[in-house]
Amino acid sequence: MKNNKPQMNRREFIDTVSRKVPTWLAFVSAFGAGELILAKDSDYNPEDHDYAMGIEIHNCIGCGRCADACKNENKVPREHSYFRTWVERYVIPPEGEAIVDSPNGGIDGFPKLKEGTEILRSFFVPKLCNHCAEAPCVQVCPVGATFTSRDGVVLVDESYCVGCRYCIQACPYGARYLHPETHTADKCTFCYHRITKGLLPACVEVCPTGARIFGEKGRRSSPLRRFLRFNDITVLKPGLNTQPKVYYAGADMEVR
Amino acid sequence: MFRPLHQLVPLTIIFAIAVTAFVVGRMYLVPETFGEYGHYRADAVGEVASQEIAYAGYQVCYDCHDDIYDEKMESNHSGVSCEVCHGPAAAHTEAPDEVTPDIPHGRSDCVLCHGYNPSRPSGFPQILPELHNTGKPCMVCHNPHAPVLDHAPTECSACHRKISSQKMVSHHALLECSQCHTVAEGHRTNPASVRADKPESKDVCGSCHDKGAESSRGIPRVDVETHNARYLCWDCHYPHQPEVVR
Numbered sequence: 001m002k003n004n005k006p007q008m009n010r011r012e013f014i015d016t017v018s019r020k021v022p023t024w025l026a027f028v029s030a031f032g033a034g035e036l037i038l039a040k041d042s043d044y045n046p047e048d049h050d051y052a053m054g055i056e057i058h059n060c061i062g063c064g065r066c067a068d069a070c071k072n073e074n075k076v077p078r079e080h081s082y083f084r085t086w087v088e089r090y091v092i093p094p095e096g097e098a099i100v101d102s103p104n105g106g107i108d109g110f111p112k113l114k115e116g117t118e119i120l121r122s123f124f125v126p127k128l129c130n131h132c133a134e135a136p137c138v139q140v141c142p143v144g145a146t147f148t149s150r151d152g153v154v155l156v157d158e159s160y161c162v163g164c165r166y167c168i169q170a171c172p173y174g175a176r177y178l179h180p181e182t183h184t185a186d187k188c189t190f191c192y193h194r195i196t197k198g199l200l201p202a203c204v205e206v207c208p209t210g211a212r213i214f215g216e217k218g219r220r221s222s223p224l225r226r227f228l229r230f231n232d233i234t235v236l237k238p239g240l241n242t243q244p245k246v247y248y249a250g251a252d253m254e255v256r
Numbered sequence: 257m258f259r260p261l262h263q264l265v266p267l268t269i270i271f272a273i274a275v276t277a278f279v280v281g282r283m284y285l286v287p288e289t290f291g292e293y294g295h296y297r298a299d300a301v302g303e304v305a306s307q308e309i310a311y312a313g314y315q316v317c318y319d320c321h322d323d324i325y326d327e328k329m330e331s332n333h334s335g336v337s338c339e340v341c342h343g344p345a346a347a348h349t350e351a352p353d354e355v356t357p358d359i360p361h362g363r364s365d366c367v368l369c370h371g372y373n374p375s376r377p378s379g380f381p382q383i384l385p386e387l388h389n390t391g392k393p394c395m396v397c398h399n400p401h402a403p404v405l406d407h408a409p410t411e412c413s414a415c416h417r418k419i420s421s422q423k424m425v426s427h428h429a430l431l432e433c434s435q436c437h438t439v440a441e442g443h444r445t446n447p448a449s450v451r452a453d454k455p456e457s458k459d460v461c462g463s464c465h466d467k468g469a470e471s472s473r474g475i476p477r478v479d480v481e482t483h484n485a486r487y488l489c490w491d492c493h494y495p496h497q498p499e500v501v502r
Contacts, residue, residue, distance in 0.1 A: 065369075072310050145296070196305045206340045
Protein backbone atom coordinates (compact mmCIF):
# COMPACT_ATOMS: atom_id res chain seq x y z
CA MET A 1 0.00 0.00 0.00
CA LYS A 2 1.56 3.26 -1.15
CA ASN A 3 -0.65 5.51 0.89
CA ASN A 4 0.90 5.54 4.29
CA LYS A 5 -1.93 7.50 5.89
CA PRO A 6 -3.39 5.17 8.44
CA GLN A 7 -6.75 3.78 7.44
CA MET A 8 -9.63 4.66 9.66
CA ASN A 9 -11.13 1.62 11.21
CA ARG A 10 -14.84 1.17 11.67
CA ARG A 11 -14.85 2.14 15.29
CA GLU A 12 -12.96 5.34 14.63
CA PHE A 13 -15.29 6.20 11.81
CA ILE A 14 -18.40 5.86 13.93
CA ASP A 15 -16.71 7.80 16.65
CA THR A 16 -15.84 10.70 14.33
CA VAL A 17 -19.27 10.79 12.72
CA SER A 18 -21.07 10.79 16.02
CA ARG A 19 -18.95 13.68 17.23
CA LYS A 20 -18.95 15.80 14.08
CA VAL A 21 -22.48 15.47 12.77
CA PRO A 22 -24.21 17.04 15.80
CA THR A 23 -21.83 20.00 15.64
CA TRP A 24 -22.61 20.40 11.99
CA LEU A 25 -26.33 20.10 12.54
CA ALA A 26 -26.22 22.65 15.31
CA PHE A 27 -24.38 25.03 12.98
CA VAL A 28 -26.95 24.64 10.21
CA SER A 29 -29.90 25.07 12.52
CA ALA A 30 -28.33 28.18 14.03
CA PHE A 31 -28.34 29.66 10.53
CA GLY A 32 -31.95 28.68 10.04
CA ALA A 33 -32.90 30.40 13.26
CA GLY A 34 -31.39 33.63 11.98
CA GLU A 35 -34.24 33.85 9.53
CA LEU A 36 -36.79 33.59 12.28
CA ILE A 37 -35.80 36.94 13.74
CA LEU A 38 -39.02 38.51 12.64
CA ALA A 39 -41.28 35.80 13.94
CA LYS A 40 -39.59 35.36 17.28
CA ASP A 41 -37.52 38.34 18.31
CA SER A 42 -39.53 41.42 17.35
CA ASP A 43 -42.70 42.95 18.75
CA TYR A 44 -44.60 41.81 15.71
CA ASN A 45 -47.12 39.18 16.62
CA PRO A 46 -48.90 37.63 13.65
CA GLU A 47 -51.79 36.50 15.83
CA ASP A 48 -52.79 40.15 16.34
CA HIS A 49 -53.38 40.81 12.66
CA ASP A 50 -55.99 39.97 10.06
CA TYR A 51 -55.11 41.67 6.79
CA ALA A 52 -57.49 42.36 3.93
CA MET A 53 -57.91 44.80 1.04
CA GLY A 54 -60.77 46.87 -0.27
CA ILE A 55 -61.12 48.08 -3.85
CA GLU A 56 -63.28 51.08 -4.74
CA ILE A 57 -64.00 50.60 -8.42
CA HIS A 58 -65.52 54.09 -8.84
CA ASN A 59 -62.18 55.62 -7.88
CA CYS A 60 -59.95 53.63 -10.22
CA ILE A 61 -58.65 55.70 -13.14
CA GLY A 62 -56.79 52.81 -14.77
CA CYS A 63 -53.38 54.48 -14.60
CA GLY A 64 -51.74 51.13 -13.88
CA ARG A 65 -49.29 52.62 -11.37
CA CYS A 66 -50.17 49.81 -8.94
CA ALA A 67 -49.12 47.09 -11.35
CA ASP A 68 -45.94 49.00 -12.16
CA ALA A 69 -45.01 49.57 -8.52
CA CYS A 70 -45.72 45.93 -7.70
CA LYS A 71 -43.20 44.83 -10.31
CA ASN A 72 -40.62 47.27 -8.98
CA GLU A 73 -41.14 46.32 -5.38
CA ASN A 74 -41.26 42.56 -5.84
CA LYS A 75 -38.92 42.11 -8.80
CA VAL A 76 -41.68 40.53 -10.83
CA PRO A 77 -40.35 39.79 -14.35
CA ARG A 78 -41.11 42.69 -16.70
CA GLU A 79 -42.41 40.40 -19.47
CA HIS A 80 -46.06 40.82 -20.33
CA SER A 81 -47.32 37.58 -18.86
CA TYR A 82 -46.15 37.87 -15.26
CA PHE A 83 -48.23 39.87 -12.78
CA ARG A 84 -48.93 39.85 -9.09
CA THR A 85 -51.51 42.57 -9.65
CA TRP A 86 -52.98 44.04 -12.81
CA VAL A 87 -55.82 46.29 -13.98
CA GLU A 88 -58.64 45.14 -16.26
CA ARG A 89 -60.79 47.41 -18.40
CA TYR A 90 -64.44 46.43 -18.66
CA VAL A 91 -66.51 47.77 -21.53
CA ILE A 92 -70.19 46.89 -21.34
CA PRO A 93 -71.87 47.36 -24.71
CA PRO A 94 -75.63 48.05 -24.98
CA GLU A 95 -76.08 44.46 -26.05
CA GLY A 96 -74.02 41.32 -25.61
CA GLU A 97 -71.04 40.28 -23.56
CA ALA A 98 -68.73 42.58 -21.63
CA ILE A 99 -65.38 43.18 -23.33
CA VAL A 100 -62.46 42.81 -20.90
CA ASP A 101 -58.86 43.63 -21.70
CA SER A 102 -55.66 44.27 -19.78
CA PRO A 103 -52.79 45.08 -22.14
CA ASN A 104 -49.57 44.66 -20.17
CA GLY A 105 -51.64 44.74 -17.01
CA GLY A 106 -52.46 48.40 -17.66
CA ILE A 107 -48.88 49.50 -17.00
CA ASP A 108 -48.58 51.35 -20.32
CA GLY A 109 -52.11 52.74 -20.16
CA PHE A 110 -55.08 51.57 -22.17
CA PRO A 111 -55.26 52.05 -25.95
CA LYS A 112 -58.23 53.79 -27.56
CA LEU A 113 -61.23 51.56 -28.07
CA LYS A 114 -61.87 50.33 -31.58
CA GLU A 115 -63.61 52.97 -33.70
CA GLY A 116 -67.37 52.61 -33.35
CA THR A 117 -67.37 50.61 -30.09
CA GLU A 118 -70.65 51.35 -28.36
CA ILE A 119 -70.34 51.85 -24.63
CA LEU A 120 -73.15 51.48 -22.17
CA ARG A 121 -70.80 51.54 -19.18
CA SER A 122 -67.09 51.22 -18.75
CA PHE A 123 -64.77 51.04 -15.76
CA PHE A 124 -61.51 49.59 -14.47
CA VAL A 125 -61.11 46.67 -12.09
CA PRO A 126 -57.79 46.09 -10.30
CA LYS A 127 -57.13 42.42 -9.64
CA LEU A 128 -54.74 40.52 -7.39
CA CYS A 129 -54.53 37.44 -5.20
CA ASN A 130 -57.67 37.32 -3.07
CA HIS A 131 -55.92 35.73 -0.09
CA CYS A 132 -58.89 33.41 0.30
CA ALA A 133 -59.75 32.13 3.73
CA GLU A 134 -60.51 28.80 2.03
CA ALA A 135 -57.71 28.95 -0.50
CA PRO A 136 -57.87 26.24 -3.19
CA CYS A 137 -54.15 26.71 -3.90
CA VAL A 138 -53.24 25.86 -0.32
CA GLN A 139 -55.47 22.81 -0.41
CA VAL A 140 -53.87 21.35 -3.53
CA CYS A 141 -50.20 21.96 -2.70
CA PRO A 142 -48.67 18.51 -2.34
CA VAL A 143 -45.68 19.59 -0.26
CA GLY A 144 -47.00 22.34 1.99
CA ALA A 145 -45.09 25.06 0.13
CA THR A 146 -48.06 27.39 -0.08
CA PHE A 147 -49.91 28.19 3.09
CA THR A 148 -51.94 30.73 4.99
CA SER A 149 -49.84 32.56 7.53
CA ARG A 150 -51.22 33.23 10.97
CA ASP A 151 -51.98 36.84 10.00
CA GLY A 152 -54.18 35.65 7.14
CA VAL A 153 -51.88 36.10 4.14
CA VAL A 154 -51.42 33.33 1.59
CA LEU A 155 -47.68 32.90 1.02
CA VAL A 156 -45.34 30.71 -1.01
CA ASP A 157 -42.28 29.03 0.49
CA GLU A 158 -39.93 29.61 -2.41
CA SER A 159 -37.24 27.23 -1.19
CA TYR A 160 -39.70 24.41 -0.66
CA CYS A 161 -41.89 24.74 -3.76
CA VAL A 162 -41.28 22.01 -6.33
CA GLY A 163 -42.88 23.93 -9.23
CA CYS A 164 -45.60 21.38 -9.95
CA ARG A 165 -48.11 24.11 -10.97
CA TYR A 166 -51.07 22.50 -9.19
CA CYS A 167 -51.73 25.76 -7.34
CA ILE A 168 -51.61 27.76 -10.57
CA GLN A 169 -54.28 25.48 -12.03
CA ALA A 170 -56.34 25.58 -8.88
CA CYS A 171 -56.50 29.36 -8.49
CA PRO A 172 -59.86 30.53 -9.87
CA TYR A 173 -58.59 34.12 -10.11
CA GLY A 174 -55.52 33.53 -12.25
CA ALA A 175 -53.42 35.20 -9.59
CA ARG A 176 -50.41 32.87 -9.74
CA TYR A 177 -47.65 32.32 -12.25
CA LEU A 178 -44.51 30.20 -12.48
CA HIS A 179 -41.47 32.43 -12.00
CA PRO A 180 -39.23 31.93 -15.04
CA GLU A 181 -35.99 32.08 -13.04
CA THR A 182 -36.74 30.30 -9.79
CA HIS A 183 -39.23 27.91 -11.43
CA THR A 184 -41.42 28.21 -8.37
CA ALA A 185 -44.96 29.50 -8.01
CA ASP A 186 -45.15 33.23 -7.34
CA LYS A 187 -47.96 35.58 -6.37
CA CYS A 188 -49.02 38.62 -4.38
CA THR A 189 -48.01 38.58 -0.72
CA PHE A 190 -49.86 41.81 0.21
CA CYS A 191 -46.19 42.96 0.32
CA TYR A 192 -45.72 40.89 3.45
CA HIS A 193 -42.23 42.35 3.96
CA ARG A 194 -43.78 45.85 4.08
CA ILE A 195 -46.95 45.31 6.06
CA THR A 196 -45.15 43.48 8.84
CA LYS A 197 -43.05 46.62 9.26
CA GLY A 198 -46.02 48.98 9.29
CA LEU A 199 -45.74 50.12 5.65
CA LEU A 200 -48.53 49.85 3.09
CA PRO A 201 -48.34 47.43 0.18
CA ALA A 202 -46.58 49.13 -2.75
CA CYS A 203 -49.74 49.19 -4.90
CA VAL A 204 -51.65 50.98 -2.14
CA GLU A 205 -48.77 53.40 -1.56
CA VAL A 206 -48.83 54.60 -5.16
CA CYS A 207 -52.58 54.55 -5.88
CA PRO A 208 -53.36 58.24 -6.59
CA THR A 209 -57.11 58.09 -6.00
CA GLY A 210 -57.50 55.87 -2.97
CA ALA A 211 -59.03 53.09 -5.04
CA ARG A 212 -57.15 50.54 -2.94
CA ILE A 213 -57.74 50.44 0.78
CA PHE A 214 -55.54 48.25 2.93
CA GLY A 215 -56.11 47.37 6.54
CA GLU A 216 -57.37 44.95 9.07
CA LYS A 217 -60.92 43.79 9.44
CA GLY A 218 -60.56 43.48 13.17
CA ARG A 219 -59.32 47.01 13.82
CA ARG A 220 -62.01 49.56 14.65
CA SER A 221 -59.88 52.46 13.44
CA SER A 222 -58.89 50.76 10.20
CA PRO A 223 -59.91 52.59 6.99
CA LEU A 224 -60.86 49.17 5.75
CA ARG A 225 -63.53 48.84 8.41
CA ARG A 226 -65.05 52.13 7.33
CA PHE A 227 -64.90 51.01 3.71
CA LEU A 228 -66.66 47.75 4.51
CA ARG A 229 -69.34 49.48 6.56
CA PHE A 230 -70.27 52.21 4.08
CA ASN A 231 -70.30 50.28 0.84
CA ASP A 232 -72.18 47.47 -0.80
CA ILE A 233 -69.44 44.87 -0.84
CA THR A 234 -68.99 42.03 -3.28
CA VAL A 235 -66.23 39.50 -3.75
CA LEU A 236 -65.14 37.80 -6.95
CA LYS A 237 -66.76 34.44 -7.76
CA PRO A 238 -68.63 34.13 -4.47
CA GLY A 239 -70.17 30.87 -5.70
CA LEU A 240 -66.88 29.06 -5.29
CA ASN A 241 -66.94 29.70 -1.54
CA THR A 242 -63.25 30.54 -1.45
CA GLN A 243 -64.04 33.40 0.95
CA PRO A 244 -61.79 36.04 -0.58
CA LYS A 245 -60.27 38.78 1.54
CA VAL A 246 -60.19 41.30 -1.29
CA TYR A 247 -63.47 43.19 -1.16
CA TYR A 248 -64.92 45.20 -4.04
CA ALA A 249 -67.22 48.21 -3.84
CA GLY A 250 -69.08 49.37 -6.92
CA ALA A 251 -68.52 46.12 -8.80
CA ASP A 252 -71.02 45.49 -11.56
CA MET A 253 -72.75 42.17 -12.11
CA GLU A 254 -70.43 41.73 -15.05
CA VAL A 255 -67.25 41.76 -12.96
CA ARG A 256 -65.87 38.26 -12.69
CA MET B 257 -36.71 -27.78 10.10
CA PHE B 258 -38.57 -24.72 11.35
CA ARG B 259 -36.46 -22.52 13.60
CA PRO B 260 -38.43 -19.36 14.42
CA LEU B 261 -35.48 -17.52 15.98
CA HIS B 262 -33.41 -17.89 12.80
CA GLN B 263 -36.00 -16.01 10.81
CA LEU B 264 -37.01 -13.56 13.49
CA VAL B 265 -33.54 -12.19 14.05
CA PRO B 266 -32.85 -11.07 10.46
CA LEU B 267 -36.40 -9.75 10.15
CA THR B 268 -36.05 -7.72 13.30
CA ILE B 269 -32.75 -6.34 12.07
CA ILE B 270 -34.22 -5.39 8.70
CA PHE B 271 -37.19 -3.82 10.43
CA ALA B 272 -34.95 -1.85 12.77
CA ILE B 273 -32.87 -0.62 9.85
CA ALA B 274 -35.99 0.43 7.97
CA VAL B 275 -37.35 2.33 10.95
CA THR B 276 -34.01 4.05 11.56
CA ALA B 277 -33.73 4.93 7.89
CA PHE B 278 -37.23 6.42 7.98
CA VAL B 279 -36.58 8.43 11.12
CA VAL B 280 -33.19 9.66 9.93
CA GLY B 281 -34.52 10.35 6.43
CA ARG B 282 -37.45 12.31 7.83
CA MET B 283 -35.11 14.27 10.05
CA TYR B 284 -33.16 15.36 6.99
CA LEU B 285 -35.97 15.75 4.49
CA VAL B 286 -38.59 17.49 6.57
CA PRO B 287 -37.29 20.94 7.39
CA GLU B 288 -36.80 21.84 10.96
CA THR B 289 -39.68 24.17 11.56
CA PHE B 290 -42.20 22.31 9.42
CA GLY B 291 -45.52 21.95 11.17
CA GLU B 292 -44.82 24.45 13.91
CA TYR B 293 -47.92 26.51 13.06
CA GLY B 294 -49.52 24.37 10.36
CA HIS B 295 -48.71 22.27 7.37
CA TYR B 296 -45.82 24.47 6.29
CA ARG B 297 -42.28 25.55 7.19
CA ALA B 298 -42.56 28.27 9.83
CA ASP B 299 -39.20 29.72 8.76
CA ALA B 300 -40.66 30.55 5.36
CA VAL B 301 -42.70 33.37 6.92
CA GLY B 302 -39.55 35.11 8.13
CA GLU B 303 -37.89 34.56 4.76
CA VAL B 304 -40.76 36.23 2.91
CA ALA B 305 -40.77 39.06 5.43
CA SER B 306 -37.04 39.69 5.01
CA GLN B 307 -37.43 40.78 1.36
CA GLU B 308 -35.83 44.12 0.52
CA ILE B 309 -38.04 47.24 0.47
CA ALA B 310 -38.02 49.38 -2.70
CA TYR B 311 -40.69 52.02 -1.99
CA ALA B 312 -39.91 54.09 1.08
CA GLY B 313 -43.37 55.63 1.45
CA TYR B 314 -44.09 59.34 1.04
CA GLN B 315 -43.86 60.16 4.77
CA VAL B 316 -40.11 59.53 4.73
CA CYS B 317 -39.51 62.23 2.11
CA TYR B 318 -40.66 64.85 4.63
CA ASP B 319 -37.42 64.47 6.60
CA CYS B 320 -35.40 66.14 3.85
CA HIS B 321 -37.90 67.64 1.39
CA ASP B 322 -40.38 69.23 3.76
CA ASP B 323 -40.93 72.24 1.47
CA ILE B 324 -42.04 70.11 -1.47
CA TYR B 325 -43.93 67.81 0.85
CA ASP B 326 -45.98 70.67 2.34
CA GLU B 327 -46.57 72.24 -1.04
CA LYS B 328 -47.88 69.00 -2.45
CA MET B 329 -50.00 68.19 0.58
CA GLU B 330 -52.00 71.38 0.09
CA SER B 331 -52.45 70.83 -3.63
CA ASN B 332 -54.70 68.66 -5.77
CA HIS B 333 -51.86 66.15 -5.91
CA SER B 334 -52.01 65.52 -2.17
CA GLY B 335 -53.14 61.96 -2.79
CA VAL B 336 -50.43 61.29 -5.37
CA SER B 337 -47.48 59.67 -3.62
CA CYS B 338 -44.01 61.05 -4.38
CA GLU B 339 -42.79 57.72 -5.65
CA VAL B 340 -45.53 57.40 -8.28
CA CYS B 341 -43.69 60.01 -10.29
CA HIS B 342 -40.14 59.60 -8.98
CA GLY B 343 -40.05 55.81 -8.89
CA PRO B 344 -39.00 53.61 -5.96
CA ALA B 345 -36.74 55.72 -3.75
CA ALA B 346 -35.87 53.63 -0.68
CA ALA B 347 -32.27 53.44 -1.89
CA HIS B 348 -32.23 57.23 -2.24
CA THR B 349 -33.40 57.74 1.34
CA GLU B 350 -30.52 55.56 2.56
CA ALA B 351 -27.86 57.34 0.52
CA PRO B 352 -29.30 60.55 -0.95
CA ASP B 353 -26.07 61.69 -2.55
CA GLU B 354 -25.25 58.42 -4.26
CA VAL B 355 -28.66 57.42 -5.58
CA THR B 356 -31.00 60.04 -7.00
CA PRO B 357 -34.55 59.17 -8.05
CA ASP B 358 -35.86 59.60 -11.58
CA ILE B 359 -37.30 62.94 -12.58
CA PRO B 360 -40.05 62.42 -15.16
CA HIS B 361 -40.01 65.10 -17.84
CA GLY B 362 -42.24 63.63 -20.54
CA ARG B 363 -45.84 64.56 -21.25
CA SER B 364 -46.68 60.85 -21.33
CA ASP B 365 -45.94 60.52 -17.60
CA CYS B 366 -48.81 62.88 -16.77
CA VAL B 367 -51.02 61.60 -19.55
CA LEU B 368 -51.01 58.11 -18.02
CA CYS B 369 -53.31 59.54 -15.37
CA HIS B 370 -54.83 62.59 -17.09
CA GLY B 371 -55.31 61.50 -20.69
CA TYR B 372 -58.98 61.34 -21.63
CA ASN B 373 -60.36 57.82 -21.44
CA PRO B 374 -64.10 57.06 -21.53
CA SER B 375 -63.63 54.30 -18.95
CA ARG B 376 -62.37 56.78 -16.35
CA PRO B 377 -64.70 58.13 -13.70
CA SER B 378 -66.24 61.28 -15.24
CA GLY B 379 -65.28 63.62 -12.39
CA PHE B 380 -61.58 62.96 -12.81
CA PRO B 381 -59.72 65.86 -14.48
CA GLN B 382 -58.78 64.73 -17.95
CA ILE B 383 -57.35 66.40 -21.01
CA LEU B 384 -57.10 65.50 -24.65
CA PRO B 385 -53.30 65.33 -24.96
CA GLU B 386 -53.46 65.93 -28.69
CA LEU B 387 -55.33 69.23 -28.14
CA HIS B 388 -54.17 70.45 -24.71
CA ASN B 389 -51.22 72.79 -25.35
CA THR B 390 -49.46 70.35 -27.63
CA GLY B 391 -45.71 70.44 -28.11
CA LYS B 392 -44.97 71.85 -24.67
CA PRO B 393 -43.94 69.84 -21.62
CA CYS B 394 -46.69 69.94 -18.99
CA MET B 395 -44.25 71.47 -16.49
CA VAL B 396 -44.01 74.69 -18.53
CA CYS B 397 -47.38 75.62 -17.07
CA HIS B 398 -48.12 73.14 -14.27
CA ASN B 399 -45.97 72.68 -11.19
CA PRO B 400 -46.09 68.91 -10.63
CA HIS B 401 -46.16 69.40 -6.86
CA ALA B 402 -49.06 71.89 -7.03
CA PRO B 403 -50.60 71.47 -10.47
CA VAL B 404 -53.53 73.89 -10.44
CA LEU B 405 -52.59 77.20 -12.03
CA ASP B 406 -53.02 80.00 -9.56
CA HIS B 407 -54.37 82.56 -12.04
CA ALA B 408 -57.82 82.44 -13.55
CA PRO B 409 -57.64 81.21 -17.14
CA THR B 410 -58.45 83.72 -19.82
CA GLU B 411 -59.57 81.36 -22.57
CA CYS B 412 -63.02 79.77 -22.48
CA SER B 413 -61.33 76.71 -24.00
CA ALA B 414 -59.40 76.02 -20.79
CA CYS B 415 -62.59 74.80 -19.15
CA HIS B 416 -64.89 74.15 -22.11
CA ARG B 417 -62.43 72.02 -24.03
CA LYS B 418 -64.98 69.75 -25.63
CA ILE B 419 -67.12 72.60 -26.98
CA SER B 420 -64.10 74.58 -28.17
CA SER B 421 -62.54 71.64 -29.91
CA GLN B 422 -65.85 70.81 -31.57
CA LYS B 423 -66.39 74.37 -32.70
CA MET B 424 -62.78 74.61 -33.87
CA VAL B 425 -63.39 72.14 -36.68
CA SER B 426 -66.97 73.13 -37.47
CA HIS B 427 -68.43 75.69 -39.87
CA HIS B 428 -68.71 78.05 -36.91
CA ALA B 429 -64.96 77.90 -36.30
CA LEU B 430 -64.47 81.61 -36.83
CA LEU B 431 -67.23 82.71 -34.45
CA GLU B 432 -66.18 83.98 -31.02
CA CYS B 433 -67.98 82.52 -28.03
CA SER B 434 -69.00 86.05 -27.15
CA GLN B 435 -70.97 86.30 -30.42
CA CYS B 436 -73.70 84.22 -28.82
CA HIS B 437 -72.89 84.24 -25.09
CA THR B 438 -72.49 87.17 -22.77
CA VAL B 439 -70.28 86.11 -19.94
CA ALA B 440 -69.96 87.97 -16.65
CA GLU B 441 -66.38 88.51 -15.46
CA GLY B 442 -66.92 86.38 -12.34
CA HIS B 443 -67.72 83.30 -14.42
CA ARG B 444 -64.07 82.58 -15.10
CA THR B 445 -63.12 82.53 -11.44
CA ASN B 446 -66.33 81.14 -10.02
CA PRO B 447 -68.25 79.36 -12.77
CA ALA B 448 -70.70 77.52 -10.57
CA SER B 449 -72.25 80.61 -8.99
CA VAL B 450 -71.74 83.16 -11.75
CA ARG B 451 -73.61 81.75 -14.73
CA ALA B 452 -72.88 82.49 -18.35
CA ASP B 453 -76.02 83.15 -20.35
CA LYS B 454 -77.26 81.17 -23.31
CA PRO B 455 -79.17 82.52 -26.32
CA GLU B 456 -82.90 82.43 -25.89
CA SER B 457 -84.29 83.63 -29.19
CA LYS B 458 -83.80 82.72 -32.82
CA ASP B 459 -82.74 86.26 -33.53
CA VAL B 460 -79.21 85.39 -32.48
CA CYS B 461 -78.99 83.07 -35.45
CA GLY B 462 -81.16 85.22 -37.61
CA SER B 463 -78.72 88.12 -37.31
CA CYS B 464 -76.42 86.23 -39.65
CA HIS B 465 -78.58 83.62 -41.36
CA ASP B 466 -81.85 85.34 -42.07
CA LYS B 467 -82.44 86.02 -45.75
CA GLY B 468 -82.63 89.72 -45.00
CA ALA B 469 -79.73 89.88 -42.53
CA GLU B 470 -76.88 92.26 -43.12
CA SER B 471 -74.04 89.79 -42.88
CA SER B 472 -71.26 88.61 -45.14
CA ARG B 473 -72.45 87.07 -48.37
CA GLY B 474 -70.90 83.64 -47.98
CA ILE B 475 -73.18 82.77 -45.09
CA PRO B 476 -75.96 80.33 -46.03
CA ARG B 477 -79.42 81.84 -45.74
CA VAL B 478 -82.79 80.60 -44.60
CA ASP B 479 -86.04 82.38 -43.96
CA VAL B 480 -86.11 82.46 -40.18
CA GLU B 481 -89.88 83.09 -40.27
CA THR B 482 -90.62 79.90 -42.14
CA HIS B 483 -87.65 77.55 -41.80
CA ASN B 484 -88.99 75.03 -39.23
CA ALA B 485 -90.69 77.85 -37.42
CA ARG B 486 -92.15 75.78 -34.60
CA TYR B 487 -88.77 74.96 -33.10
CA LEU B 488 -85.74 76.77 -31.80
CA CYS B 489 -82.83 76.62 -34.24
CA TRP B 490 -80.71 74.63 -31.76
CA ASP B 491 -83.34 71.96 -31.36
CA CYS B 492 -81.96 70.74 -34.67
CA HIS B 493 -78.59 72.43 -35.29
CA TYR B 494 -76.03 72.07 -32.53
CA PRO B 495 -74.75 75.66 -32.33
CA HIS B 496 -71.14 74.61 -31.77
CA GLN B 497 -71.23 72.33 -34.78
CA PRO B 498 -74.18 73.52 -36.85
CA GLU B 499 -73.72 71.24 -39.84
CA VAL B 500 -74.82 68.35 -37.65
CA VAL B 501 -78.62 68.22 -37.70
CA ARG B 502 -79.99 66.20 -34.81
